[in-house]
Amino acid sequence: xxxxxxxxxxTTLGIGGKADLFYExxxxxxxxxxxxxxxxxxxxxxxxxxxxxxxxxxxxxRGLVVKNVGGVIKIGKDKEPIGALPEEVGARWQAxxxxxxxxxxxxxxxxxxxxxxxxxxxxxxxxPLSVLMMSMADAGVTGLQWYSRIPGTVGGxxxxxxxxxxxxxxxxxxxxxxxxxxxxxxxxxxxxLGMGYDVSRFHNSGEIILEVKFNLFRGDVxxxxxxxxxxxxxxxxxxxxxxxxxxxxxxxxxxxxxxxxTGSVGYLVEHVLKLSGFRVGxxxxxxxxxxxxxxxxxxxxxxxxxxxxxxxxRAKEKCGIDLESEIILMGEF
Ligand SMILES: Cc1cc2nc3c(=O)[nH]c(=O)nc-3n(C[C@H](O)[C@H](O)[C@H](O)COP(=O)(O)OP(=O)(O)OC[C@H]3O[C@@H](n4cnc5c(N)ncnc54)[C@H](O)[C@@H]3O)c2cc1C
Numbered sequence: 001x002x003x004x005x006x007x008x009x010x011t012t013l014g015i016g017g018k019a020d021l022f023y024e025x026x027x028x029x030x031x032x033x034x035x036x037x038x039x040x041x042x043x044x045x046x047x048x049x050x051x052x053x054x055x056x057x058x059x060x061x062r063g064l065v066v067k068n069v070g071g072v073i074k075i076g077k078d079k080e081p082i083g084a085l086p087e088e089v090g091a092r093w094q095a096x097x098x099x100x101x102x103x104x105x106x107x108x109x110x111x112x113x114x115x116x117x118x119x120x121x122x123x124x125x126x127x128p129l130s131v132l133m134m135s136m137a138d139a140g141v142t143g144l145q146w147y148s149r150i151p152g153t154v155g156g157x158x159x160x161x162x163x164x165x166x167x168x169x170x171x172x173x174x175x176x177x178x179x180x181x182x183x184x185x186x187x188x189x190x191x192x193l194g195m196g197y198d199v200s201r202f203h204n205s206g207e208i209i210l211e212v213k214f215n216l217f218r219g220d221v222x223x224x225x226x227x228x229x230x231x232x233x234x235x236x237x238x239x240x241x242x243x244x245x246x247x248x249x250x251x252x253x254x255x256x257x258x259x260x261x262t263g264s265v266g267y268l269v270e271h272v273l274k275l276s277g278f279r280v281g282x283x284x285x286x287x288x289x290x291x292x293x294x295x296x297x298x299x300x301x302x303x304x305x306x307x308x309x310x311x312x313x314r315a316k317e318k319c320g321i322d323l324e325s326e327i328i329l330m331g332e333f
Contacts, residue, residue, distance in 0.1 A: 007056045010067055013243045014295050016056025019065035027071040028124040028210040038064045039183045047208050049153030053243055058301045059332035068155055071124020073135055079118040106165035109227050117218040125155030125209040142219035143172045148231035155209040159202045161195040170195035177211035198248055198326050242292045248324040258319055266291040273314045280306030
């Protein structure tokens with residue numbers, strides 16, 4: 001365990017004040033030990049994974065920050081196909097991204113594998129999603145190919161129910177093992193996860209994800225590998241020194257009311273709010289994708305918030321839209 005660790009070193013944005021205490025857990029057992037110790041000492045505990053969806057405040061995070069960075073993958077038994085598409089969780093992210101200056105689309109890569117046999121895979125939450133995806137391809141297992149080039153861990157992916165094309169990761173989750181506010185370990189099934197558009201029960205529950213049980217496919221591995229490669233190529237234009245998309249796509253009703261050709265906030269920022277290139281300190285609207293705010297040097301959280309607030313304010317004033325954040329704010333600002 002270390003004291004006064006700058007969290008900017010542990011986020012993709014490279015922004016953030018210090019953690020009072022910092023510990024790297026290499027599997028779910030170490031994660032449990034760290035969480036129980038901090039609870040017994042009355043120290044607040046915060047979990048981060050790859051730090052790819054967070055903005056950490058300039059004044060840092062009080063108490064203990066546990067970076068969850070590894071673990072094991074266990075492939076279980078094969079099962080019969082379930083053969084039915086899950087209910088749609090919400091499809092706002094499917095908005096056409098081929099409109100405007102930022103163009104990419106995954107529609108041609110999409111296919112259905114719900115008729116394939118299933119396979120149970122249990123993974124520690126600290127395993128990087130990319131490691132899981134490639135290990136599954138090597139083991140002849142598919143179903144995660146839509147999440148190619150998404151940085152971060154399995155825990156972070158469940159926390160926000162990540163999306164790729166028309167898919168959300170909740171589609172293939174069977175259950176989660178967690179540690180609750182009292183330090184008790186419990187297992188819950190997918191129905192209890194409260195997964196929606198960029199949301200899960202973990203946003204409000206104070207619970208920590210230890211292990212995830214997936215229900216993946218014995219699908220076409222060559223096809224899946226091709227999708228992984230192609231998807232990564234298309235996503236490579238997204239700026240890495242960011243925390244991903246800053247805002248959720250615009251609701252359909254607002255899109256129609258404003259006569260917008262797409263629900264993409266990047267389009268709104270560029271063509272309606274005219275904020276291309278807008279910058280505060282070293283934080284700027286990305287040239288590559290205008291729903292990304294990037295750190296172009298030594299940006300502070302306050303710089304980032306300055307850019308973000310300008311977009312929020314102009315969207316409200318000019319379009320009457322309340323933009324919703326896709327990024328998690330952490331610590332003191
Ligand atoms: C270039 C780029 C591209 C991206 N593309 C996509 C994309 O296509 N689709 C998409 O949905 N997202 C995307 N993202 C956003 C981000 O990568 C994902 O949300 C990712 O899953 C976050 O995982 P993480 O481990 O980095 O979480 P972190 O950023 O470390 O944490 C995010 C939140 O999850 C919580 N958390 C993390 N682990 C646990 C745990 N074990 N238990 C409880 N809570 C936990 C944290 O406390 C925090 O509140 C992108 C980001 C970048 C930088």
